[in-house]
Amino acid sequence: MGILNCTPDSFHAGGRTMHVQAAVDHALAMVQQGADIIDVGGESTRPGAQRVDAAEQIRRVVPVIQGIRAHSPVPISVDTTLSSVAEAAIQAGAQMVNDVSGATEDAAMLPLVSRTAASVVLMHRLTTPDKDQYSHQYETAPGYADVVTDVAAHLAQRARAAMDAGVPAQRVVLDPGFGFGKSVAQNFELLHRLRQITAMDHPVLVGVSRKSFLGAATGDADPSTRLPATLAAGLTAMQSGAAILRVHDVAPHAQIRAVFRSMRGC
Numbered sequence: 001m002g003i004l005n006c007t008p009d010s011f012h013a014g015g016r017t018m019h020v021q022a023a024v025d026h027a028l029a030m031v032q033q034g035a036d037i038i039d040v041g042g043e044s045t046r047p048g049a050q051r052v053d054a055a056e057q058i059r060r061v062v063p064v065i066q067g068i069r070a071h072s073p074v075p076i077s078v079d080t081t082l083s084s085v086a087e088a089a090i091q092a093g094a095q096m097v098n099d100v101s102g103a104t105e106d107a108a109m110l111p112l113v114s115r116t117a118a119s120v121v122l123m124h125r126l127t128t129p130d131k132d133q134y135s136h137q138y139e140t141a142p143g144y145a146d147v148v149t150d151v152a153a154h155l156a157q158r159a160r161a162a163m164d165a166g167v168p169a170q171r172v173v174l175d176p177g178f179g180f181g182k183s184v185a186q187n188f189e190l191l192h193r194l195r196q197i198t199a200m201d202h203p204v205l206v207g208v209s210r211k212s213f214l215g216a217a218t219g220d221a222d223p224s225t226r227l228p229a230t231l232a233a234g235l236t237a238m239q240s241g242a243a244i245l246r247v248h249d250v251a252p253h254a255q256i257r258a259v260f261r262s263m264r265g266c
Helices: 020-033 054-071 083-092 109-116 147-164 184-192 212-218 227-239 250-264
Strands: 002-005 038-041 076-079 096-099 119-123 172-175
Touching: 002 020, 020 038, 020 054, 020 250, 038 054, 054 076, 054 083, 076 083, 083 096, 083 109, 096 109, 109 119, 109 147, 119 147, 147 172, 147 184, 184 212, 184 227, 212 227, 227 250
Parallel strands: 002 038, 038 076, 076 096, 096 119, 119 172
Antiparallel strands: none
């Protein structure tokens, strides 16, 4: 899943663009590099980011989705927690909603997904991004009894809510929310024990691309220098059963996927 942030304030410059044609061109380039899905967002979810209202999100993402769809049949996801944005994006050609709130922020989200036959990504988080902080900034780790067990239980509850709303199980994707309300150590515990999440009855999306917990391990304060760490974490996630990697850098991830598939075929 190639990241396409139509925002001015995402944490990594490589994934953001505000000009419609530039965004469309970047999306099509990611498809050529091997992206299976393009994830278009109009609101940054980095810690401390300011909220963006529905009208502005729609203004940012709909022309881009329409532009991509005019040139490619690639599946498109919209990264939003608001049902009105999701509905406009689906009408423009998106087939998936990537909801970092786990569809808890807008009660109309799951009924919308159900009636439009879209897929949905349900992510775990503790709080909204504007109230969150980077993983390495936690002086005291968030209070999980056991981070993996707690995240799995939350995701199971959200998956059940989606199915109760009429979304088929095969269209529900789970995301443990790396970097969202987790300390550095808790993120690595999630990665180490990811099979507890991938053993659940839904595909799992992993988004670790260039995140601060990787920088804490390598000493790289600048997200632009974290590609090798991202590739290592992505390969670990694939080995643990992740179905989708959400990434800024499609081409190198396509290479490690090709090697992983070749090894798996032995």
